[in-house]
Amino acid sequence: MGLGHERMSSVDALWFHMEEPDNLMMITSVLGFDGRMDFARLRELVRTRLVERYPRFRQRVVVSRLGTPSWVDAEDFDLDAHLVRLPVPSADEPGALEALVGQWMSTPLERSRPLWQLHVLEGAPGGDVLLSRVHHCLADGIALARVLLTLSDDGDDSAVAEAPASRPAVVGLEKWTRRALSAAGTARAVLRKGAELVAEPILAGDLMRQGALGALALGKLMAIPPDPRTPLHGPLGVHKRAAWSASLSLERVKALGRALDGTVNDVLLATLAGALRRYLESLDVAPEDLHALVPVNLRPLDVPVPRELGNRFGVVFLRLPVHIEEPRRRLRELSRRMLAVKRSPEAVVTFSALELLGLTPAPLERAVVDLFGSKATLVATNVPGPRRPVTLAGARLRELTFWVPQTGHLGLGVSLFSYAGQVTVGVASDAERVPEPGALVRAFHEEFEALSSLAA
Known part of the structure; x- marks a missing residue:
């Protein structure tokens, strides 16, 4: 049974109001399979594990005269309008699949229906491709990735990545963690999640604080100067355009981190900084440091995703050392900046800021988000997927990549998704800003090989 009529939370309403024709608030996922999926079996999985389990997938949004959005059961819900089969035109031509994905990334979801759609793209090289488009007001990226993976043939939570093992807290984390105890729950839970934050900055624990911290986050972010004006920003x-890489061995990334005294995240983000440098130099633009807006999960990974889904994440601004030419020096500097991010409660307090912002009139929401957007050049996401291969509707999942919306009128999004010992790099861009995102993907691989050669 559905939830009937329910007012949308302030954070979810923020993402609903921010959508514009040139900045769609969709989370887009591309799942590539070996061979063909059993469509009838897939339809049954979607019906039982998505539509019947999570009410948002059978609810539409209605907006009151005051502009307040609410969830309402869609009386005329038709699954066949949300799960469709499409051929990949000219599938044998290079870039045909990427072009089709870009077209759908440019197409808004129908607001008279529940705000999601799954496309089975048939005829792609290697096998079927499942293209998922879900509005950000339904769920954040981590929650959506976990929900999509429950469709796998292995069952519910067996396909969900385990939380990273706890590691000793770095100096400086304990101070703000203790201050959050009263708002975050028991000391045991907070310290466990604090340790996860140290392990991987994208896997912060559920350390939400309310009230005045929202204003503190706004003040801190307001002090960040605008990013340099480059062709990437405007x-x-x-x-929209989309491109993604061939899989990169996660073990190679780990080995490179061990050799150069950095984490997996350090290696990947330092490589991204180098790729941005190569791309800017190809445009005869002097490379300067650029901020990446990095979403940080605030939802515990050791409990099921709630039926109501929703958004529970903060953001941090990571300054990528694009100006440093020598790859090893760039990696060391990136590691230093990442350490500062891990010690900071910025992601926790920005969640409170987003909650407060979602209660303000839509024009003010948009103005503040755009102001934040001026302080960054791209959105960078790094999400862990299943450690073992999974199958869906009888077909083995070969690769997975996804993109969150480029909030704040940013024209570039980069995703790093790990799955079954491989890492896929995805680039989504506005055609006005980065006409050929494949160039950035190639630059990423070139930079990774250059860093590997230096380590060797």
């Missing part, structure tokens, strides 16, 4: 259009 007015957007309605046409």
